[in-house]
Amino acid sequence: MNRWGNMNTLRNQIFIGFMLIMVMVLTSVGLYAYDKVAAMLRNNAEKHIQQTAVQASGQxxxxxxxxxxxxxxxxxxxxxxxxxxxxxxxxxxxxxxRQLLQQDVRKQEAYGTGIRSLELYTTDYQRVLPLTNVSLINRVRPDWIFKADLARGDIVFLGMDPDFPDVVIAMRHVRLIDRSFAHAGYLMVQIDKSYFGLTDAAANASADINLRESLGLLDEQGRIIVSDFQDEQNIAARIGENSDETLTLNDDEYFVVERLSERTGWKIIILTPVASVMEGITVLRTAIIVSVMVGGVLFLILTFILSTMITRPILNLIKAMRGARFGTLKPIPIQTATMEINELGNTYNQMVISLNELIEVVYQKEIIQSRTELKALQAQINPHFLFNTLEAFYWALDEKGDEELAHIVVAMSGLFRYVISRPDEDEWVTVGDEMDHAERYLKIMEMRMLDRLSWRIDADEASRKVPIPKLLVQPLVENAILHGVEQRVGHGTVIVKVKPSEKPGYTRIEVSDDGPGMSDEKLKTLLEALERGQSESEKGKGVGLANVEKRLHLYYDSDTGLIIRSEAGKGTTMAFEIPDELERRT
Structure with missing residues (x-):
């Protein structure tokens, strides 16, 4: 099972799948091409054989x-x-x-080729020429004479001379022109068999396709007049018995083509070796097999290269993902031009970047939480003792009638209770809770600064229910007093506003002062410091603007942050916008 699992890889699947498709395609194309071309070659061979027969018949x-x-x-x-x-x-x-007549005939005979002799007979079969006393009836068969009579003056080719096997006999009536073409005798001609040599026609017709044809001429009795057959007598006998298109001789198979001469009744026989006709098909079959093998090897190599190109980036991605189990999240280099693989690699790299950012966010949050818990631990000492002491101060001042100072003590007690939270308490509160805490802080600062500070909190009632991380507003109020009101001469004002944002589904919280403000250069320096996560505060040891900026990025998306507007001599406004409903980031 493991062995099969190791082989059942994407690379092997691509490789085997492509190979199967290639084999089916090449086999189908090869068989189709072989069938069509083989039929074409066979038809061409048959046409050439028929052409040979036509040429031989014409000759x-x-x-x-x-x-x-x-x-x-x-x-x-x-x-x-x-x-x-x-x-x-x-x-x-x-x-x-008769001698003079013989001389005249010999002169005319000299103009013909293949003529061995001419014989002239009378109507009663007596020989006139040559100068011997031989009767026509003793010279040829009676049925041949009958055929000559039926032809009524046309020449009749009768066949092989029974006395001379290498001679062919033809005969015709001699008719008297001046006697209304009356029958006057017989003219018989002896023709050498070589005169009917038709092998040149076969050679010329088959020269273009290299068919090794054999051609023969047979008379009406099936005797060979002329041929280039190897075994004439055996072939003549077999041809007479054979009625198929092919003939087997000496373990060799031949195509048999017959063509009948209407003039003589003789047969032209053409024997073509089947191996000669199929020779082109054999070459074609070999060429197709070699082409399929070469194509298979090339396709094998190309498929191997292609499967490697596809699977190598995936294997690199698998190695990188396995390394993530050990805490190593690194982007992988993109080294392929394939769109899908490239997109897969880019998606993985984006995921790695997002995970690294999330890990960094969680890490920073843990650090801030650890520092906050440490400061809370340092500040707690014994919170019950501190709260009880403040309660004692409040009752003592109330008995003495110093109500203003008593309210300040109550505000301080509430402030400490809000800041010093228990571990089991949620660090998320409402905007209303934050406003109440800011109000207590401003009351205490108003007592400390006497008539130099005035303040106002304008909070929309619906916005007071929006969830917000604890202690996110107080650092801005503290910064407005520390760097705004305290830095100006005379009375100063701090205004806290909570209202729906122009952006639907968001609430805007602003803390503004009428202090000396900041120049453009100082404002730019402050924004750069906040972007780096550093604090530019030179006074106090509060959470600071940098921590507010970090906490906004930790608890909300990266677009949420401090919005600072300031102008020299006209004060400073710090604000941020938070969503009304939020899935808290953990």
Whole structure:
């Protein structure tokens, strides 16, 4: 299971998935291309074979027309016509006349190719030429003579000469032109088999596609007239028995194409090795297999690189997140151009920055809380003793009739009770509580400063219920008295205002004085010090403006902070805005 879990990674999934898709695509394309191209090659081969048969048939027709023309010229020559006319009329032909006729025929025979001899016979089958006494009936089969009679003057190609196996016999009637084409005899021609050589036609037709074809010419009896077959007799017998498109000879398979000559009834047989036709298909199959293998290797390499590019940033992110368990939160460098991976890295870096800021906020809050608890511990000593003592002062002053001083003691007791909180008390109070505390503080300061201080608190009743951290307003009131009223000559005024902010859902708290104010340069220095978290106060040991600024950022969002307006000679106003409803930050 663990072994499978180690292999079931994103990288392996991408790698295997891409490879399966590649194999299916390349296999489908390869099979489709092989099927289409193989069919095309087979069709081209068949077309070329048929073209070879057409050319061979055409060449055979040309050769036959040459024999036809030559024999027609001889049959219609004046010497032959005159000689046969006299014989038909019963005249006796002398031997010298026959010699002269033979010489005339030989002259015309010289213009033909492939002619071995010409024989001339009378209607009663007696030989006129050559000068031997042989009857036509003894020379050829009666059915051949019958075919010549049926042709009525057209040449008839009869087949192999039974006496001379290398000779082909053709015959035609000799008709007398002056006697209304009356039958006067027979002209038989002996043609060398080599005259019908058709192998050049096969070679020319198959030269373009390198088909190793064999061509043969068979007469009506199935005997081979001419061919380039290796085993003529065996092939001739097998062709006569075979009716399929293919023929197997000596373990070799051949395509068989037959074409019948209408003029002679002979067959042109073309044998094409199946291996020769399929040779291009074999090359194609090899090329496709090699292409698939090369494509597979290249795709394998590219898939490996791609999967590495995708998973490496993710692995770096995993390592960085594992390091976070040990308290190490560091942004990771973005080294990829992939949008999704880049966005993932940026999101993680933003999360790290936010977590570090939150850790810093919690850390600062813990420090402030620890310091506050320490000061409270130092100030407490024995709070019950302090409160009881102040109560005793109050009753003593009240018995003496000094009500003003008694109220001051009560205010001081309330102030101490508000400042010195128990650990189980919530550090959040309402704005009304803060205003009451500021009022007690101002009463005490008014007694201390006699007629130099006057003050006023204007608080909207609805705003008094807004929650606020404890002791957030008193440092501003203390700062207004310390740096405002005490720094001017004569009477001074401090005004605390609480009202709804112009920003919906927020409450604005302002503390203003009519003291000497600050110059632009000093105001700028103060704001820079608050931004750094430092205090510019030179008097007192209160919480200070810097701590107020920090606490606002700790308890609220980073946009909440002190707003300070001051002008030399016209006093200073410090304010902040807090939300009416808030999910407290912890």
């Amino acid at each position: 055979l027709d040309v050769l036959l027309r040459g024999i036809d023309t030559l024999t027609a010229q001889i049959a219609t020559s004046a010497s032959v016509q005159t000689m046969l006319t006299r014989m038909l009329d019963g005249d006796e032909i002398t031997f010298p006349e």
